[in-house]
Amino acid sequence: MKIVAVDIGGTSIKSGIWDGEKITEWKEQPSYAKKGGDALIQRVQTIIKSYGTFDALGISTAGQVDVENGSIYYANENIPNYTGMKVKKILADTFRTPVFVENDVNAAALGEAQFGAGKDVADFLCLTYGTGVGGAIVINRQIYRGSRWSAGSFGGILVHPEDMTPGKEFSGCYENYASVTALIKKACQIDGSLQNGRAIFEALDRSAVFRLVDQWIDEIVYGLVTLVHVLNPSRIVLGGGIMEQPFISMEVRQRLLSLVSPGMRTTEIVRAELGNQAGFLGAAYEAEKLLRLGATGVCAQLPGR
Numbered sequence: 251m252k253i254v255a256v257d258i259g260g261t262s263i264k265s266g267i268w269d270g271e272k273i274t275e276w277k278e279q280p281s282y283a284k285k286g287g288d289a290l291i292q293r294v295q296t297i298i299k300s301y302g303t304f305d306a307l308g309i310s311t312a313g314q315v316d317v318e319n320g321s322i323y324y325a326n327e328n329i330p331n332y333t334g335m336k337v338k339k340i341l342a343d344t345f346r347t348p349v350f351v352e353n354d355v356n357a358a359a360l361g362e363a364q365f366g367a368g369k370d371v372a373d374f375l376c377l378t379y380g381t382g383v384g385g386a387i388v389i390n391r392q393i394y395r396g397s398r399w400s401a402g403s404f405g406g407i408l409v410h411p412e413d414m415t416p417g418k419e420f421s422g423c424y425e426n427y428a429s430v431t432a433l434i435k436k437a438c439q440i441d442g443s444l445q446n447g448r449a450i451f452e453a454l455d456r457s458a459v460f461r462l463v464d465q466w467i468d469e470i471v472y473g474l475v476t477l478v479h480v481l482n483p484s485r486i487v488l489g490g491g492i493m494e495q496p497f498i499s500m501e502v503r504q505r506l507l508s509l510v511s512p513g514m515r516t517t518e519i520v521r522a523e524l525g526n527q528a529g530f531l532g533a534a535y536e537a538e539k540l541l542r543l544g545a546t547g548v549c550a551q552l553p554g555r
Contacts (some may be wrong), residue, residue: 338350357533367487406423499520
């Protein structure tokens with residue numbers, strides 16, 4: 251079995267081969283997403299062709315995905331003209347193989363469910379903090395997608411109604427305060443050289459930077475308080491490169507449990523385990539299920555998971 255898995259993001263495209271046991275031929279390349287959806291999908295096809303022959307394709311992608319037909323239901327301006335892109339049809343017509351397409355955060359949650367921080371629980375929430383705030387709801391080891399494949403859009407939690415602007419997407423909402431983009435924007439007001447998470451955490455000994463990060467952690471917690479009270483999850487998995495900082499997850503855990511109702515303090519807060527391979531592995535796993543479905547007519551749980 252040879253599955254090509256591709257994780258399409260606004261910044262980079264990650265790809266590799268999954269044989270059911272391990273990843274080989276791992277690559278990471280710029281996506282040049284600002285060139286638009288057509289250029290992006292052509293770039294993806296070029297990358298896939300570099301792997302030669304294969305049995306199936308697993309695609310994790312930015313944007314809201316209609317998983318029934320593998321098209322992009324909605325994508326914001328980070329990838330212009332990507333909305334409506336028929337990713338599954340284009341790739342299936344080109345490569346004549348089964349294709350699975352899923353939203354990147356959902357795919358990451360599926361990866362964590364099978365191989366990472368969610369493998370020992372049936373239900374959990376997954377949030378990733380990066381350019382925005384992405385979310386996924388896992389119930390009985392499956393993604394709950396909602397009526398239009400968009401459930402888990404936790405970045406839209408209203409946390410600062412005083413900042414709402416009618417017609418402006420996500421104004422006053424969680425994503426504009428708890429994302430890494432929001433943190434970097436404020437950090438650059440202190441020092442223009444603080445242009446990424448690593449630079450910010452290397453400068454934590456500066457009092458102004460420490461106060462900024464401390465306030466940003468509070469913003470993360472505000473949204474999680476709502477999720478704990480509404481969904482009462484057994485576990486919340488926090489992903490995104492910045493969550494690899496142990497200080498962040500520890501502070502989030504302590505502050506969150508002090509703010510939620512005593513009857514809901516059993517929720518575990520854990521870091522994602524798979525890093526930037528989570529979406530790749532989730533898409534690969536689902537493509538593997540497609541292959542088994544084709545062989546048996548029954549889409550069963552894969553053995554040994």
